[in-house]
Amino acid sequence: MGVSLKDVAQRAGVSVKTVSNVVNNYQHVTPGMRAKVQRAIDELGYRPNLTARHLRKGRTGIIALAVPEFGNPYFAELAGAVIDAAARHDYTVLVDHTAGLRENELLVSQGFRAQVIDGLILSPIHLETEDLTGRTGAAPLVLLGEREYEAPYDHIAIDNVAAAREAVRHLLGLGRRRIAFLGSRTGRERQPAHLRLRGWREELEAAGLPADDSLVVVTDGYGRADGAHAMAALLDRGAAPDAVFAYNDLIAIGAMRTLAERGLSVPGDIAVVGFDDIEEARYGAVSLTTVSPDKEAIARLAVDSLVAQLRDGTPPTGPRRPRPGHRLAVRESAPARPGGPR
Amino acid sequence: MGVSLKDVAQRAGVSVKTVSNVVNNYQHVTPGMRAKVQRAIDELGYRPNLTARHLRKGRTGIIALAVPEFGNPYFAELAGAVIDAAARHDYTVLVDHTAGLRENELLVSQGFRAQVIDGLILSPIHLETEDLTGRTGAAPLVLLGEREYEAPYDHIAIDNVAAAREAVRHLLGLGRRRIAFLGSRTGRERQPAHLRLRGWREELEAAGLPADDSLVVVTDGYGRADGAHAMAALLDRGAAPDAVFAYNDLIAIGAMRTLAERGLSVPGDIAVVGFDDIEEARYGAVSLTTVSPDKEAIARLAVDSLVAQLRDGTPPTGPRRPRPGHRLAVRESAPARPGGPR
Structure with missing residues (x-):
């Protein structure tokens, strides 16, 4: 640590x-000049200590994005948008990545790595409101996703209930009546249901149809294998769906x-949505x-929230709940109704 | 920066x-004790300065993985393996992510962010050997992927030529003779061809078949849209392939x-491979x-190389070229030959 910028400059x-x-x-800086300086840095073993300089301002210039898994392309695509x-x-x-484990989400939200990051964007799966209300002193936090919290943090999420209702309405418009929901979870039975499951239920009931629980399939996770097993289970128990709305x-x-x-x-x-x-x-x-959430808007709103908190040096006075947009991307698995509005 | 661990302990x-x-x-640490300490940290505005502590040892505890894009699930899956x-x-x-741009790869390889990271795992697309041989003083580096370099860095890659030959051999075993290659690039015409394209060529020639350049399609990138356009172009020009081996x-x-x-x-x-x-x-x-590369082995070898360099404090004496394994995962798009060995 004895080598300074001045030593490098002299060399x-x-x-x-x-x-x-x-x-x-x-x-x-010209390439020649850069090479000359780099050689001196190299010879002296100088380590550009930008981190310490940032730390003098209380900043590292790094924000963390914690997602449940890289394996889900949604989060990879969202990560790309957040990076931009x-x-x-x-x-x-x-x-x-938290691997969707509550203990990891808790560690991250409580400031694990607070030494490295200026702020955190967290997309939780299992975190509870009480985990967040007990949080103190860690880096500014912004939440993403459909879990709802009574906690003083900005939370960026599309209107999941409305989006799910649009998806189910589209299937109803195609004349489908036995619309299954794949991707409910047992662990949440004591909690409010998924917003997406709620949207499925509300739209069916609004259409005067029963929200038939025998058409709801619980999955262990949110991956392709879970969907494959859920569909097989649904067919094997003779549920005879004419459409599927998947989580x-x-x-x-x-x-x-x-x-x-x-x-x-x-x-x-x-038909499948x-x-x-x-x-x-x-x-x-x-x-x-x-359902196509506006990922660029989600990323922008999350980063803007962190940047504002870092600039002002305080948490948001009232937590904000911005609603990025969404639309239904209609393709072959549930096409536009012939002659219909889509 | 005036608040110390001691101040927090006293409070x-x-x-x-x-x-x-x-x-x-x-x-x-018990939850109660943790809460008590966290409260004092909070009240005093103490910032756990792990980074500075690492820096005294010349370390931050962070390694970077630079991949061309998050949008390609291969890199997302590889990132998961590297994190583990x-x-x-x-x-x-x-x-x-470098967005596959040479200028970004150059920045990353030259030590952009050297202030934050202890080492770098880089999967380059456009970087040239001369970009790497001019590199000085930056963090330990390990290379991934099929580009070959004459540079003093460990490079982890499966045997791409052998893997490509196995893929083509499998298609030949199914009786296919007009095997197209999708995913060559114009920008490399002055460089050695892709190793995968080379494998395609070698295996066809070993079978006494012409490596017909009219069956090779150049793509702009490595995404789904590139593959869709390449296939359309191949069919539209009347090439009449009976199989496709894709990059x-x-x-x-x-x-x-x-x-x-x-x-x-x-x-x-x-048939498609x-x-x-x-x-x-x-x-x-x-x-x-x-072709299924052993992603866990690739990740482990790359991390082990960095860890060894960091432990020994020196670059590897001779650059190593370990060969993680691979196998052909045979599925429906090019199934096992009836009665054949697979």
Whole structure:
């Protein structure tokens, strides 16, 4: 730690300002000058100590995005959007995954890695309101996703109930009456149901149809395999659905794989609607109709919230609940009604 | 910056050791003690300065993984494996994306963010050997992927030529003779061809068949849309392939989407083999036969290389070229030959 910028400047025969420009990667340094300074840095073993400099301002220039899993392309696509939004504010994003485990979500939300990050964007699955209300002193936090919390943090989420109702309404418009919901979870029975499941229920009841619980399938997770197993279970118990609304696209894609294996046609026998609009949804042999959340808006609103908190040095006075937009992307798995408005 | 561990300990009425345990998130702190210490941290505005402590050892505890894009599930799956491998050595992973741009790859490889990271795992697309040989003084580096470099860095890659030859051999075993290659790039014409394209060529020639350049399609990128366009272009120019070997799974999946749109059957009319074995490959209406690299081994070897360099404090004496394994995952798009060995 004894080597300073000044030492490097003397060795390189340039000004301290020039060394600083190289270290900070400014564009207007010539390649020759950069090489000269880099050689001196190298010879002296100088470590550009930007972190310490940031720390003097109480900042590292890094925000963390903690998502349940990288394996779900929705989060990979969202991470790309967050990285782009953060870059516009000169922030680097450390992408972390919680594996959807409450203990990891708790660790992250309580400030694990507070030493490295200026702020945190967290998409929780199992975290409870009491986990968040007990949180103190950690970095500014913004929440994403459909779980609802009574906690003093900005929370960015599309209107999941409205979006689910639009999906079910679309299926009703195609004349489907036995619309299954794939992707409920047992662990939440004592909690308010999923917003998406609530939307399914509300729209069916608004249409004067029963929200038949025998058409709801619980899954262990939110992956393709969960969807494949859920669809098989539904068919095996003779539920005879004519449509499926899946909690997300991966579950829908897994369900469609099972339908292909069983020789059932989509949408002929069973129409399918997913949720997330991951790119994969557009490239199956039968492209997937799905709820498309505005991921760029979600990312921008989350980053803007953190940046505002960091700028003002305080948590938001009242937690904000912005509603990024969504639309139903209508494709082959549940096409537009012939002559219908879509 | 005036607040110390000691100040926090005094305020909380506990030992400095206890505060340290809380700050470092050790498991054996009771929740009550943790809350007490956290309250004192909060009231005093103490920022746990783990980064500075790491810096005294010349470490931050963070390694970076720079991949071309999050949008490709291969890299998302690989990132998950790297995070797991790094966690076993108590390293956190900062996942970065270069958007496949040479200038970003150059910035990253030259030590952009050297202030934050202890080491870098980089999967380059456009970086040249001369970009790497000019590199000085930055963090330990490990390379991933099929680009070959004459540079003094460990490079982890499966045997791409052998893997490609196995894929083509499998298609030949199914009686296919007009095997197209989708996913070559114009920008590399002056460089050695892709290793995967080389494998395609070598295996065809070993079988006494022409490596017909009219069956090679250049793509702009490595995504699903590129594969869809490439397949359409190939059919539109009347190339009449009976099989496709794609540079990666996304290109294969895009190609299969075009085949579905054109009413061509897979594998009946055209067999398809991809490369990467992303989970998506198993869930299409027709599951995808693909080269399956051992992603866990790739991640483990890359992290082990960095950890060894950091432990020894020196670059590897001779750059190592470990070869993680691979296998051909045979599925419906190019099934096992009836009665054949697979």
